Amino acid sequence: MNNNNYNTIIIGGGAAGFFTAINLAEQSQNHKIAILERGKDVLQKVRISGGGRCNVTHAQFEPKPLSRNYPRGEKELLGPFHSFMTGDTISWFEERGVELKIEEDGRMFPISNSSQTIIDCFISLARKHKIDILTSQNVASIEKTDHWKLKTKTDTFTSNNLVVAAGSSPKV
Numbered sequence: 001m002n003n004n005n006y007n008t009i010i011i012g013g014g015a016a017g018f019f020t021a022i023n024l025a026e027q028s029q030n031h032k033i034a035i036l037e038r039g040k041d042v043l044q045k046v047r048i049s050g051g052g053r054c055n056v057t058h059a060q061f062e063p064k065p066l067s068r069n070y071p072r073g074e075k076e077l078l079g080p081f082h083s084f085m086t087g088d089t090i091s092w093f094e095e096r097g098v099e100l101k102i103e104e105d106g107r108m109f110p111i112s113n114s115s116q117t118i119i120d121c122f123i124s125l126a127r128k129h130k131i132d133i134l135t136s137q138n139v140a141s142i143e144k145t146d147h148w149k150l151k152t153k154t155d156t157f158t159s160n161n162l163v164v165a166a167g168s169s170p171k172v
Ligand SMILES: Cc1cc2nc3c(=O)[nH]c(=O)nc-3n(C[C@H](O)[C@H](O)[C@H](O)COP(=O)(O)OP(=O)(O)OC[C@H]3O[C@@H](n4cnc5c(N)ncnc54)[C@H](O)[C@@H]3O)c2cc1C
Pocket: 011, 012, 013, 014, 015, 016, 017, 036, 037, 038, 039, 042, 043, 044, 045, 046, 048, 049, 050, 051, 054, 055, 056, 137, 138, 139, 140, 165, 166, 167, 168, 169, 171, 172
């Protein structure tokens, strides 16, 4: 296996990319994982989310009413909410040392009131699991043969599995 060859590559160093990479690493052994991020830094939207406090979830514990808060995703989110709900999110962070609090309107934030707590949690878990976090790597092409081949301006990467967590970027 050369240096740019992975079991799984995740395109996008946002919340979804890190959450996927960490869960995958926790569930598999000796699985080489990389996150490719086009920006100079990862988790930039998490940093500014919730006015810098990161509104992690909402104290609504029923899938249907929660899904109604997503006007363009109400139908699509109902299924996933039956697999992973608010309570799972709260436990996920609690088990990894991040306590959340509920505000009067139901919004939930880290008790630190800082999105940096969420960033620190993701980065330290990624480091613990030896996930490669590769920045300034804008994936410009994806090819599929017996494996995935991804090209950026400077490098070529190969992997057995590919996860696209590129947010709302229309290009990937
Ligand atoms: C001002 C603001 C406040 C917000 N506040 C909240 C909040 O409090 N709570 C909340 O839940 N949500 C909030 N959101 C929504 C928030 O953006 C999403 O919940 C979350 O960031 C989505 O994460 P993601 O990983 O799917 O996407 P992103 O965070 O967008 O991550 C995708 C990553 O993929 C990278 N990427 C894209 N294309 C490529 C490519 N070709 N090659 C390599 N990398 C690529 C991007 O650079 C980016 O870093 C807020 C959004 C904004 C703009």
